Amino acid sequence: MMALQVAGGCLPVPGRRAAAVRPPRASAAVEEDGKVSLGGSGVSVTKLGIGAWSWGDTTYWNEFQWDDRKLKAAKGAFDASIDCGITFFDTAEVYGAGVSGAINSESLLGRFTKERQQKEEVEVDIATKFAALPWRLGRGSVISALKDSLSRLGVSSVELYQLHWPGIWGNEGYLDGLGDAYEQGLVKAVGVSNYSEKRLRDAQERLKKRGVPLASNQVNYSLIYRNPEENGVKAACDELGITLIAYSPIAQGALTGKYTPDKPPTGPRGRIYTPEFLTKLQPLINRIKEIGASYEKTPTQVVLNWLICQGNVVPIPGAKNAEQAREFAGALGWILTDQEVEEMRSMARQIKPVIGFPVEKL
Numbered sequence: 001m002m003a004l005q006v007a008g009g010c011l012p013v014p015g016r017r018a019a020a021v022r023p024p025r026a027s028a029a030v031e032e033d034g035k036v037s038l039g040g041s042g043v044s045v046t047k048l049g050i051g052a053w054s055w056g057d058t059t060y061w062n063e064f065q066w067d068d069r070k071l072k073a074a075k076g077a078f079d080a081s082i083d084c085g086i087t088f089f090d091t092a093e094v095y096g097a098g099v100s101g102a103i104n105s106e107s108l109l110g111r112f113t114k115e116r117q118q119k120e121e122v123e124v125d126i127a128t129k130f131a132a133l134p135w136r137l138g139r140g141s142v143i144s145a146l147k148d149s150l151s152r153l154g155v156s157s158v159e160l161y162q163l164h165w166p167g168i169w170g171n172e173g174y175l176d177g178l179g180d181a182y183e184q185g186l187v188k189a190v191g192v193s194n195y196s197e198k199r200l201r202d203a204q205e206r207l208k209k210r211g212v213p214l215a216s217n218q219v220n221y222s223l224i225y226r227n228p229e230e231n232g233v234k235a236a237c238d239e240l241g242i243t244l245i246a247y248s249p250i251a252q253g254a255l256t257g258k259y260t261p262d263k264p265p266t267g268p269r270g271r272i273y274t275p276e277f278l279t280k281l282q283p284l285i286n287r288i289k290e291i292g293a294s295y296e297k298t299p300t301q302v303v304l305n306w307l308i309c310q311g312n313v314v315p316i317p318g319a320k321n322a323e324q325a326r327e328f329a330g331a332l333g334w335i336l337t338d339q340e341v342e343e344m345r346s347m348a349r350q351i352k353p354v355i356g357f358p359v360e361k362l
Helices: 068-083 105-119 139-153 171-183 197-208 233-240 268-272 275-295 299-309 322-329 338-348
Strands: 035-037 044-046 088-090 125-130 160-163 190-193 214-220 243-247 313-315
Touching (some): 068 105, 068 322, 105 125, 105 139, 125 139, 139 171, 160 171, 160 214, 171 197, 190 197, 190 243, 197 214, 197 233, 214 233, 233 243, 299 322, 299 338
Parallel strands (some): 125 160, 190 214, 214 243, 243 313
16 A cells, blocks of 8 residues: 555555655755755755645635634644644745734644644744835844744744745845844744845845855746746756745646636636636646556646656645645655656646746846
């Protein structure tokens, strides 16, 4: 029998054989004990993390409402991730914040971590983000926001603190704030998110002058949204030794095979992944299913593995429940062939991307 997951506590799937494990591809990240180093920071995290955007959110996910059932499901996602050996979680101060009925994602992650650590000794690696809001000026705003995040998380420091997006102005001050946070021991590593190649190089150079390594750039990256490959961001990350953290790695569910032209996603995602788009996507999904069948893997696990195969990439799919978290863990412990990786990329080139983040072009 084969376990969809990679560590103890994960349930095996009856009647399935284990996929062959091939030698790992070279990566710009240094691998240690099944983990990868975030750039040159010395901080190691699991090769796949869990995104906590949906936890507590009422603006995009959860059908615009948060209740006890969804809270229990999110807690299940956290615990299942830990059970399966995934200990890297990504959140942000703006996730689940400022909207009636929402609960801050950082607060939930902090609560889940505390409850788990009261039962057993477990290491949890947390990444969170600073919102570059127009009225936030200077390096002090970064430290102030970080301390608020640490309070919500219930910790004295986090493994990774990121600038969520480039500001309209004041980015030098924000970067100086990251350096201050690093030097004060409030964070173990610093990163950016949604940074273009030029902004990434500028940030890396400014921090380098202080002896502070830029650990990561978190960007939208999936099989059907490969902008980081086309705009120079992926190449720059590899060149500079900066880890690329991939958000929306399963294209907000579009690559799971769950949605079809007759059954598109509901809510805001339904306006992005329309029946017309899903019709064009279907041949690729069918091929992904065929490839997955040869490994006894799901489409979700195949497309996450495709990202890992790019090297120097840590995907962070969002898990709403334990079942999703267990499935994500099944993307680890095996590897696609080079031919399969290139075939999937070739087919995906026929599909025009439908979503991006405008600040990527700043």
